Amino acid sequence: MSIPPPPGPHQPQGPYQPPQSGLPQYPQYPQAAYGQQPPYPSPYQPWGQGYSPYAVPAPVNGLAIASLVLGLLCCLPGVGLVLGLVALGQIRRRGERGRAMAVTGSVFSSIGLALAVLVLATGGAADFWQGVKEGVDDSSSLSLSTGDCFDTPDGALTGDLVSDVTVVDCERTHDGEVFATFDLKGSAYPGDSSVGDSADQRCYALEDGYAMDGWAIPHDVDVYHFTPSEDSWGFGDREVSCVFGSTTEGKKLSGSLRNDESTLDADQIAYLDAAHVLNSALDTVPESEYVEDDLPGYRAWAGRVATALGKQAGTLRAHDWDPDAKRPVNDLAADLDKARAEWAKAAQATDADTYYAHYDKASALLDPKRTVTARKALGLATTPPSGDGGGAGSGSGGSGSGMEV
Structure with missing residues (x-):
């Protein structure tokens, strides 16, 4: 048996050979250069640009957010409801988040829409606007x-x-x-x-x-x-x-000053309606203080008063009065006929003096005190209203207020 000689100085020693066994063997890698890592195999890839080590959550649906805001504010309930329903459909298709917000917004918008319909149906909107106007x-x-x-x-x-x-x-x-x-x-x-x-x-x-x-x-x-x-x-x-x-x-x-159809009887209303015919004509007196300043205007006024007196007397005679009031009212109608004749003559006057002569006679026949008897029989007020300082026969033509009957 021969023994191989040891390696010489120019013969490198071979790699170490481990003893053979039943375990798997791994390949040997040459020594890496100084400052470099050996290329050991790894089950993970190194992180690189465009890759995140964490999972990114799905985005929240924007319409769901809008529906929630409008639903809570109740400013546009109809819009909030529509946005909520559209958002639910997008969330199912896209896998987005925000389902709870879309549902909440839709519910609140539905409530707001129902309240708005109720307010309009009951007239609450008009009452609210009236309240705003009152407080302005x-x-x-x-x-x-x-x-x-x-x-x-x-x-x-x-x-x-x-x-x-x-x-x-x-x-x-x-x-x-x-x-x-x-x-x-x-x-x-x-x-x-x-x-x-x-x-x-x-x-x-x-x-x-x-x-x-x-x-x-x-x-x-x-x-x-x-x-x-x-x-x-x-x-x-x-x-x-x-x-x-x-x-x-x-x-x-x-106390209340109201005296109209709701508080007066038929006879009182008939008398006052007839009196208003004359009083309305008296209120049309010309603006000029003296007849001399506007004779045509005063003549026209006298004509209107004469016409009104005719209508008033006819109305009083046509009504079926209570027996206690019939005679006083008829006596008043006779005075109105006499006054009408004098007003008619004043309407034909060719000068101021003639006008004044007939005007004074007519005014005396329309003295409010001459109506007190008829008024008392009818249960009306019997204190004549105070005049305005002019009065009948003052020479100014009068305003007519002192002759109110």
Whole structure:
């Protein structure tokens, strides 16, 4: 048996051979260069750009978020419901998140939509808008109705002092009583002066419809009104409230001043309707203070009064009066016939002196005191209203207010 000689200096030693066994053998790798890692096999790949070691969650559906917001705010319930339903479909198809938000938004939107339909069906929207208009400005009409009696904080019915009113029972003392309401027309605010003039004209014209018997109005009661302001006009406020109130500072009204078809009997209404025919004609007196300044105008006025007297007397005779009132009313009708003849002559006067002569006779026949007997028989007020300082036969032509019957 021979033994191989040891390796010489120029013969490298061969690789180590491990003993053979039944275990698997792994390949040998040459020594890596200095500073380099050996290429050991690994079950993982090194991280590179575009790869994340964590799983990215699915995005939240944007329509689901919008549906939730609109549903909670209840501002556009119909839109919120539609967005929620569309979002649920997108979530199923795309695998997105936000299902809970879409469902919640749809539910709240459905509730809001149902409430909106209920409000519109019951008129709640109109009530809400009316409330907005009432709160816009202190000088608005304050939502008063015909027949309301009320108090103001300071007892005032004019200027900017009226900021609020409290409706009270008319049997109690009160600051004012509403006898009419109406709406002004127009889109643009016409100005404070124009609004005030329109309110004055209409309110005085509507007075007789609520208080048919002018004699029943106390001498210190006058007409006031609440009108829209420029601010409330922009919110649709057009209502004017016509009000009775005392001209005496600090004095209140007592009891209702209403006397119309709801409080008067048939005989009283017939008498007052006939009286209004004459009073309306008397109210058309010319603006000129003296007849000499406008003789044609006063002649025309006298003609209108004569015509009205004829109608008044005919109406009084045509009605079937209560036996106690029949004779006084017929006597009054006879006086009206005499007065009509004098007014007709005044209408034909060719000069101021002739006009005055017939006017004075006619005015004496229309003295309000001559109607007291008929009024007493009918149960109407018997104290004539105070005149305006002119009066019949004053030489100025008169305004007619002192001759109200």
